[in-house]
Amino acid sequence: MSEVILSGIKKSFGQNLIVKGVDLQVREGEFLVMVGPSGCGKTTLLRLIAGLEQVDSGEVKIGGARVNDVPPRDRDVAMVFQSYALYPHMTVRENLAFGLTLRKFPEAEITSRVQEVAGMLELSHLLDRKPKALSGGQRQRVAMGRAIVRRPKVFLFDEPLSNLDTALRVQMRGELARLHRRLSATMIYVTHDQVEAMTLATRVAVFNGGILQQVGPPLELYNRPANRFVAGFLGSPAMNFLEAKREGSGFTGKGFTLPCPVDVPADAGKVLVGLRPQDLRVAAQGPLAGTVDAVERLGFDGYAFLSTEAGPVAARFEKGTNVTVGDKVSLAPVADSLHVFTEDGARALRHPVDRDSLEVAS
Amino acid sequence: MKRLLALVLLATAWSAQAAGDAAAPLKLWHAYRGGEETAIIQVTQLFTAKTGVPVELLAVPYNAYADKLTNGIPHGAGPDVFIFNHERLRNFHAQHLLAPASKLARGDYFPNALEALEVDGQVYGYPMSLKSLALYVNTKLVPTPPTTTAELLAMLPALSDEKAGRFGFAYENGDFYFHAPFLFGFGGELFDASGKATFNTEGMARSLAFVKKLQDDRFIPQEITGALVKSLFNDGRVAMIISGPWFAGEVAPSVDYRVVALPTVSETGIPLKPFLGVEAAYVSSQSKQAEQAQALARFLSLGEASLVRTTVGRQIPADVAAYQLQAVKDDVLISSFREAAKNATPMPNTLEMLRVWEPMKLALRAVLQGGTEPQDAGALADRRYRALHRERPPDASPLPWLGLVGVMAVGGTVWVMRRPAPTLPFKRRYPDVALAATYLAPASAGILVLVFIPFVVGLSLSLFHYEPGQYSFVGLANFIDILASRGYSISEPLSFYFTLAVTLLWALVNVVLHVSIGLFLALLLKDPLLKLKGVYRVLLIIPWAVPNYITALMWKGMFHQQFGAINGLLVALGMEPVSWFTKFSTAFAANVATNTWLGFPFMMVVALGALQSIPQELYEAAEVDGASKWTQFRHITLPLLRPAMLPAVILGSVWTFNMFNIIYLVSGGEPGGGTDILVSEAFRWAFQRNQQYGFAAAYSVLIFVVLLAWSSFTKRLMRASSEVMG
């Protein structure tokens, strides 16, 4: 029993309401990733779960028990901090053993657990060093190891990879995924990096401004974003949004008309049309036209960033297509690829039909 | 078995009896050193041998002696008998520290010694020894001592050669105790018929003119201190000096000398009459064994005790019979001092006498340092006397004050209650209150009892007037006197405003110097390639480790006009020697130099730490941007140092503001109190001007207010700088 249930959580610092009423269930054994822009309250929420902050109202349940008034050490959760927070005056071994020593584990048990974790994280040869003498990646692993040795019900990670370089990040991402499979513990992971979210998560929770926007498996969020924010936050480059009005059988906006899918109600009026750049191709002919401002070639294909009458738009082009800055080109959407949102972006009106073969943005 | 039991019984019985018999030891306090201490130890052993009453001796440092007595005796923590000079008698008496000398027989002592110990016809204390000044003559240089000032003046030119560092005569001429013989010798009076001090007299002007001429003619050295007198006399570089019996022990064996009475003033026919000081054994009013204490005190002053004190302690006994003893008769030194003391005037033990010292010293130094004519000095002293002498202000009713406190308490409560209720319950807003309270409790309790209560007591003292033995409530009278600058014009030294300005200047100059020197050295030491860095650093923090009263005494010596190292250096560099303590600017500079020496290491260490916290990349970035070293310093080092240095600077400024030791020990407020800062002024009122604690407390409150204003200003600075840092 190690699910985490948040209901109606609110938290403010001084006059500022930071977490504005969050309901969220994290299932046992799940890898839940919380994403959102910087400052949206992710860390705060994590600290509320850990017990490092007290909720103003609402309820935190871990493993079925209400823990609002339980101090952190009795919640049986472990936390990996963004800055690692390794004890600088202790060796790696002492850092790892600290939590166990405090809990008065027998000496032999401590040694064996530390050995085991050190082995798992390839830290065995570093056990007698102080944190100062470790590289960034090594410190990160010690920080994780410190959480793992205790075998807690719930792991909390606060942007644990954000201080690493790209290569290490990719490697550690893999290790984290392996770790989750191996420990099959509940993990709550905070990041602002959507790639981490998409690759690691069982489910993703997207936050903005202290409000939970949507929770679900990564692909569902990618394919069926509940609102403009989620749609724009996940996927790279970000989804294009075009203001349009339903007119007859099409959406008309500034300088374009797109065919309207049949499942959009006729009285929709003004809407926001969302088109992922991957679904918009540079073509000889198309309903949208614009001038190329910048080009990103990724090898196999690439993205062109254009200005159109309706605003800036990103579109994909295939290898072999000749696109240069300054060109005027036409753009054609892939069939059935339109997301439609209400004019204010608060709610999705339709999504394209799931295409499982669709690749996730790299 | 039985034997053992008997033994045990016997032992218990014996110890019980011993405990019952052994009288509690009498406590005897003194401040003697050397031979005098040896003598007093022997004498008390004699007493114990005679009476069976043990005596417990305590030698107290002289600097803390009076404080220890005035604090200890009323709280029952004092001695049964103590030895002190009679100068403070009136003061002790007013504080009810003394019991009358009940076993004293007047005939045993010299009348002028008894006179010194009398208050309202009652004698307090048993006179032990006499202290008065006499003439020490180097017999190699002066075979026949002068008996008149005319003879003296005739001898001096031949004996003096300033260039060669030789002088005919020397004494501590800046000290009124040493000038008093001249004042009286020239017919001067210290008190008028009504017993009030007078300064503007004929005798005063004439005596000052006489000693000034001695100095102008280079017969005596400049800025004379006791140490100087001693070293000159021992080196044979001065022929005659004036000093007391205590000096005999300081004379080097190589010097042949004799002691004679001071010469007679030829113009008036009056001998130079020194003050007579009487050292006496006093019985504490709180003694639990008054009988035995009286017996001890009497014993110390007479008979065998006298003899031991004379032969071993080299004291001049005050009992008549001692001089009948062959050993004393044969002692040339003792009998010469006895001769000299015959002319002596007992120093009055009145409170009025205590008020004389500071104006007299001012007048003396003003004349000797030049700038004031002898005939004008009396008026100068008189003015200072009137400024220092405060009549007791009329009593004020404490009722309005109690009312005020009440109103403030009520107002405070109302204000707290009426504050808008916080949106969150208390527990929410301050989740850690209970924990915080446990962590803070011990320190708060300590600070409350031993810092805060004394502090509040100190604050409230400012509303009282103190005369030895009693406080009276006077409301704001002390503050009014200070702020209205009673006795001085505003721009005159010793007016509150002048002293405040000096204090501010003092704090400012010091802090600027501390910080800039500290920072400069830190910048030098920061260089990563510098060798011997550790050695330099250790050497440079040494001043911090030396207790500052020692530092102050060292520097005082270094600034001596004729013999100090600083002037030695100036002369070596071909400059004129400077008389440091005769002008405000130089005296102030001397204080500042000392305090800078003392204070820069702290700032250096702080700056070193602060410099370390500035990331090296910033300099590298600036280097890439082509910034010059100076620009880097201006735009990176300084702004980033600010938040780290500021707390230290604030603390440093508060410390400097109250840096009493340096002012007191280096310049001593010279010239004429000009370099005194507020704290040293408060100190003078508390301890040198008849213990005007209330007035001193009022000064302290004003100091406190000034610092409070300063700290709220710096708080703003801190806030601003932390905003800069984000």
Next chain:
Amino acid sequence: MNRPSKLKMAAIHAGLMLTCMATLYPVLWVVKMALSPSDSLTLTVNPFPESITLEHFREVLLGTDASGRWLFGRQLLSSLVVSGATTLVGLALAVSAAYALSRFRFPGKEGGMQTLLITQMFPATLMLVPIYSILEKLHLLDSLTGLVLVYATTALPFCIWNLKGYFDTLPRELEEAAVMDGASPAQVFIKVVLPLARPALAVTALFSFMTAWNEFILAATLLNDPTRFTLPVALQRYVGEYKVEWGKFAAGALVISAPVMALFFALQKHLVGGLTAGGVKG
């Protein structure tokens, strides 16, 4: 960093040596007085003794009282006890108070910090009389305990300020990590915070030690037993009403300063980092 030129280095060394000489000069003088046979204040430019004797040191160090007790030994012990206890008590009180002021939120916190600074502003000379009365009420006259309490509390404001400043610079996350690892508040404090604050603790300890080690007025006023006098009180005995025994005074001053200098030397690595300002990360 490009290599600094030889010239610049020479200039730096010259500057530092000059300052060191100015710094050492007065100290050499004290040494000279302590080693010179005469007992008077020597007024000469030359800071080196013309002839050397250890007589003053011998007298200061080996003097006995009337009953043959080795005074210096006892007074040294007394000084060490008083200063050591002051350091321990002061540090214990200051550390916990500073930690609370740095980490917890509670009403009156700002005011408390201000008050601490304010207590530093009232001239100490006037506090003697009330302190004496309070100690009498507590039955702590003529006891080393009383002395220790007064020293420890008078040193407290500075100690608390310094430590609080340092605690403020320690990252909170370390403590939170310990909390998550299961540490109680006391364990967090003892196992994580204190070890991390070592430099500041060292400096603060040095300050408390110095406060107690150098003070004499209060010690002389409170203590009534020469074998329990602290060393500065013993030193002040050489300053008499009529004369000062300079040679012994200087020797005593050196003896008293020596341990403090040794402490400075031992702690100099921490000294730079341990003052509040040094701990502030830019």
